Amino acid sequence: MKAHSFRRPAHRGAAAVSLDDPQGRLASRQQFLEGFQSVGTRQASRRAVLAGLAALLAAPVLPARAASLRVAVLDYALAETLIALGLPPVGLSNARGWSRWVVEPVLPAGTVDLGIDLAVNREVLASLKPDLILTTDYVAQQEEALSVIAPVKRLTIYDGSAPALDKAKAVTLALGDMVGLAAEASRFLAETEADFAGRKQRNAVAGRRPVLVLSFMDARHVRVYGRPGLAAGVLDAIGISNAWKPETNLWGFETVPVERLAQAGEADILVLDPVPPDALPTLQRGPLWRELPAVKRGRLTVLPPALMFGALPSARRFARFATEGASA
Amino acid sequence: MSALRQPIGPGALSLGLLAATLATGVLVLLPALREAAGPLPVAAFDHDRMVLLHSTLPRLVMALLCGAMLGLAGALLQAALGNPLASPTTIGTDAGARLALALAGLFAPALYGWGRDLVALAGAGAATGLVFLLSRRQGFAAVSLVLAGLVVSLYAGALAGLLTLVEDRYLAGLLIWGAGSLSQQSWEPASGLAIRAALLLPLALLLARPLQLVELGEDAARGLGVPAERLRLLAIALAVALAAFVSASVGVIGFVGLVAPAIARAAGATRVKNRLVWSAVLGGLILLLTDLLVTLLAGPFADFLPTGAVTAVLGSPILLWLLPRVSRGSAPPIKPSDPERARRRPGRGALVLALLALAAFAAALLLGHAPGGWGLATGAALEAVLPFRWPRLLASAGAGALLGLAGLLLQRLTANPMASPEVVGVSAGATFAMVLSVFLVGAAGAASVTGAALLGSLAALLLVLVLARRSGFAPERVLLAGLAVNALLDAVVVVLSATGDPRAIQLLGWLAGFTANVSPGSALVVAAGAAVLVPLALLLQRWLALLPLGFPPAAALGVPVPAARATLLALSGLAVALATPVIGPLSFVGLMAPNIVRRLGIQAAGAAVLASAACGALVLLVADIAANALAHPLQLPTGLVASLVGAPFLLWLLQSRKAA
Structure with missing residues (x-):
């Protein structure tokens, strides 16, 4: 993001919180991004990310005036992170789908729906008088148009530069830094890592079978989640083996016909809601599905929705379900 | 079969295709077959065997069946309309089924079995009916029919796209279905489709002879007591049903219904009955071969590639190949403008449009949503929204x-x-x-x-x-x-x-x-x-x-x-x-x-x-x-x-x- 996006529109009132003079942070952000871009291999990436993070954490941050900062977001992952940091967004694109795909953390009732994320409603957005607008690579083509309203910053977790969980951690810190909640972000990250570590211990004791994590597309096709996605990262972090070994796309899923699941053998199956209502009944009528070890032995669990393209809050939600089952 | 005596011969062609299909089939199946023939494994769950029996084999049958039904549907349409460009893909039948099932997926997601078939049938029938209504004035001329089909398809596609964008951007199942994947997990869909095909096939064969008469000349047919109009309608209805059932069970498989009859005709199947039979045979083999090749080339770990989309990518250029056949014979050329009454002062009309x-x-x-509701914006409110409205309107x-x-x-x-x-x-x-x-x-x-x-x-x-x-x-x-x-x-x-x-x-x-x-x-x-x-x-x-x-x-x-x-x-x-x-x-x-x-x-x-x-x-x-x-x-x-x-x-x- 170039500095010009920080230009303040002339017609805005003086009430807005200042985001000017972000020089120090910009410099560190640059280092941080270079950390991502310079990596060639996955092994190297974690180190590079952490180096970038260190540079970020050392950088000067805004004074903690987050309570008054009005942030509008065009992405669920960034929105849930903001909520976790205690700064719920004032506006969110596709807000009406939140309860179906994200659920937790609860979206505060006052959050305004900005419409379709590919073309957010700028009139509504401007009426919210945001101080900052957050985008990702996928909605980036609107940035120029949005920068008329408020400074625009782009933070993308799913860009393939690092495994999703690592990148989500980095983005959490970067976001915290950006909105003056660096301490909260570090605390939340530490809390998340402690949570994962605790689960890892418990799972080691319990001796968990490998799991297959999937969403049903229809009665014949599933998305199965693997590296470098969020679910795979969480499973690694909480010490459960992911039965899906092949590398998937950069969002961490692969669309496969159901029969391919047979190769996962004895693995337990975790299915994420929403499941198309005809999928399981249709499959139940066929021996291929009924004879899958997990189905046959009743080790298939349908979990409540958890956003597989989310950030740390979704990761923790999924970690909870993966460890404790649907009732968690 | 008389067709075997044809110079090139759809029979010979089919045999060639069959050989290619078998060879590919062996390549695909060999590992699994070797596994299955070997000693029973110790593991309780033999996944290779299960996949072979309940997924691979029904999938092969499904490919054959769907291809045959689509080939037959295309041949029926082409015979009934005397139009070498007619097919479920080109006259809007597929698109209608696709839109109807998309709507059903959103508003009645639990639909399956015959319910799904009925929805697909309704959509396919409605779209096809619309296309016919529209090209009736042109006497169902080849080009106007296919143009109407194209437009209806684009329209249905646009609506389905709008639903996906607005209603649910994660509605990927719809997209997969639209792409026509042949993957199977049990024999149930294949046997269900086979029953439907078995109900329709005898009807199609019964129609072959009267359709032949109609093709020889509508007047001659009427003289022989064949109700040409009703016969055509029946043949078309049959084709729509065939295509809709295929759509309901595996999704849209584009262009097989266009390509198979075209090849059958090119190979020398001239009589209607031969064309129907060989289109079905060739359609089945073409789809099976395509599916096997997709399986073989895609490999077990490659990206998911729906077969229907592959047939569409391969098949749409065939339209170009078919064009010379159409422009020369059956199609009445589209004439330049009907003589509209020319305005005496056209400049004034242009001015009025520009003012509008x-x-x-x-x-x-000025108009739009404001905090108070939809209405005129004035003063400060207008000033606030203008920067957002003018680029949009100027661009539009x-x-x-x-x-x-x-x-x-x-x-x-x-x-x-x-x-x-x-x-x-x-x-x-x-x-x-x-x-x-x-x-x-x-x-x-x-x-x-x-x-x-x-x-x-x-x-x-x-x-x-x-x-x-x-x-x-x-x-x-x-x-x-x-x-x-x-x-x-x-x-x-x-x-x-x-x-x-x-x-x-x-x-x-x-x-x-x-x-x-x-x-x-x-x-x-x-x-x-x-x-x-x-x-x-x-x-x-x-x-x-x-x-x-x-x-x-x-x-x-x-x-x-x-x-x-x-x-x-x-x-x-x-x-x-x-x-x-x-x-x-x-x-x-x-x-x-x-x-x-x-x-x-x-x-x-x-x-x-x-x-x-x-x-x-x-x-x-x-x-x-x-x-x-x-x-x-x-x-x-x-x-x-x-x-x-x-x-x-x-x-x-x-x-x-x-x-x-």
């Missing part, structure tokens, strides 16, 4: 003017009132290039996208030019070439969407034509393009006036035909390339505007240029107002909203055009 466009622009600037108006201009140029150039950037495939070409630039190059900057759009639209225009040169711009050839390009684009989009790649959603967004957040820079570029190209076209009004007379007369009157043609094509290509990144390829404005102008009796070339541009701008501005008012706070894509008006308009146009 201005009024719409002003209204759209500019794109509309450009498309209106491009449509007029193409229509004058081809002397064909149905030509337009959308129908001729120029918009599709531009979009295609945009897609490639994003997926291959990865760049999404406005400049690179516009550049790609320019290359794509010019390439599509060149293709049209090459194809058209040989036939001296036979209008139907131009239109159908565009149709093939459109179908190819659709197939590629479907392949991309089915993998679940989120970039596919962006792509859908593009096709849909969101104008809401066009940057002021792009808006100014589009508007400037219109401001330059429209006057430029005015300078060429002499050519535009004379070219519709035909090239030789125009040349005789002093028009440098090759230069004029190249200039006008380049001009319209440029106009489309500027407009498409903003409004997408589906708006139909390029078709609507010049036709409205013609209906208004504005014929003088100069006035028509101005009026078309003004009318295009007016249409998109009205669509823009609607797109922003209908589902607040959602801003619907203006391009799609325009097409929701434009497609029915096109259909009306097709329908009201008098038979040649």
Whole structure:
């Protein structure tokens, strides 16, 4: 993001919180991004990310005036992170789908729906008088148009530069830094890592079978989640083996016909809601599905929705379900 | 079988295909078969064996069955209509089923079994019926039927796309289904489909003889007591049912129903009965072979590739191959404009349209949602929303003017009132290039996208030019070439969407034509393009006036035909390339505007240029107002909203055009 996006529109009132003079942070952000871009291999990436993070954490941050900062977001992952940091967004694109795909953390009732994320409603957005607008690579083509309203910053977790969980951690810190909640972000990250570590211990004791994590597309096709996605990262972090070994796309899923699941053998199956209502009944009528070890032995669990393209809050939600089952 | 005695022989061809299929089949199945033949493994769950028995084998049967049903459906349609271009894909049957099942997926997701079939049947029947209604006046002429089919398909596709964008962007199942995956997990769907096929097949064979009589001549058939009309209807209904059942169980498998009968005929199956039988055989083998090759080439760990999308990608160019057969024989050429009464003062009409466009622009600037509800904004409130409204409206108006201009140029150039950037495939070409630039190059900057759009639209225009040169711009050839390009684009989009790649959603967004957040820079570029190209076209009004007379007369009157043609094509290509990144390829404005102008009796070339541009701008501005008012706070894509008006308009146009 170039500095010009920080230009303040002339017609805005003086009430807005200042985001000017972000020089120090910009410099560190640059280092941080270079950390991502310079990596060639996955092994190297974690180190590079952490180096970038260190540079970020050392950088000067805004004074903690987050309570008054009005942030509008065009992405669920960034929105849930903001909520976790205690700064719920004032506006969110596709807000009406939140309860179906994200659920937790609860979206505060006052959050305004900005419409379709590919073309957010700028009139509504401007009426919210945001101080900052957050985008990702996928909605980036609107940035120029949005920068008329408020400074625009782009933070993308799913860009393939690092495994999703690592990148989500980095983005959490970067976001915290950006909105003056660096301490909260570090605390939340530490809390998340402690949570994962605790689960890892418990799972080691319990001796968990490998799991297959999937969403049903229809009665014949599933998305199965693997590296470098969020679910795979969480499973690694909480010490459960992911039965899906092949590398998937950069969002961490692969669309496969159901029969391919047979190769996962004895693995337990975790299915994420929403499941198309005809999928399981249709499959139940066929021996291929009924004879899958997990189905046959009743080790298939349908979990409540958890956003597989989310950030740390979704990761923790999924970690909870993966460890404790649907009732968690 | 008499067909075996044919010179090339569909039988011999089928045997060859069968051999290829068997060879591929062995390659695919060998590992699993070796496993299955070996000693029983110790593990309780033998997954290779289970997959072979309950997935691989039913899938093979399913491929054969679906291919055969589609081949038969295509052959029935072609025989009933005497139209070598008819098929479930080209006359809207597939698209109707697709839309109906998409709606069912949203509003009655628990539907399966016969319920799904009925929904598919209703959709397929409705779409096909609409297509027939529309081409009835032209006596179901090959080209007008397929054009109507194309438009209905585009319309249904646009609606399904809108649903996916607005209702549920994670609705990937719909996309997979639309792409036609053959994967199976039990014998149940295959046996269910087999029952349906078994019910319909005897009927089809019974129809073969009477259809033969009809083909020999309608009067002769009537003399022999064959009710030709009713017979055709029955054959068509049968074909629709066959295609709908296939759609309901595996999704849309494009173009098998077009290709199989074409090959059967080319191989020498002339009699209707032979054509029906061999189309079914060849259709089954073609789909099976394709599916096996997809399985083999894709490998167990490659990206998911739905077979139906592959057949569509491979099959849509076949349309181009079929074109010469059509333009020479059965199709009555589309005649240039019906003699509309020319207005005495066309300039005044153009002025009125321009004023209306201005009024719409002003209204759209002032009207909109405000905190207090929908209404006029004034004073400070207006000042607050103006920066968001003007780029959107300027871009819409500019794109509309450009498309209106491009449509007029193409229509004058081809002397064909149905030509337009959308129908001729120029918009599709531009979009295609945009897609490639994003997926291959990865760049999404406005400049690179516009550049790609320019290359794509010019390439599509060149293709049209090459194809058209040989036939001296036979209008139907131009239109159908565009149709093939459109179908190819659709197939590629479907392949991309089915993998679940989120970039596919962006792509859908593009096709849909969101104008809401066009940057002021792009808006100014589009508007400037219109401001330059429209006057430029005015300078060429002499050519535009004379070219519709035909090239030789125009040349005789002093028009440098090759230069004029190249200039006008380049001009319209440029106009489309500027407009498409903003409004997408589906708006139909390029078709609507010049036709409205013609209906208004504005014929003088100069006035028509101005009026078309003004009318295009007016249409998109009205669509823009609607797109922003209908589902607040959602801003619907203006391009799609325009097409929701434009497609029915096109259909009306097709329908009201008098038979040649």
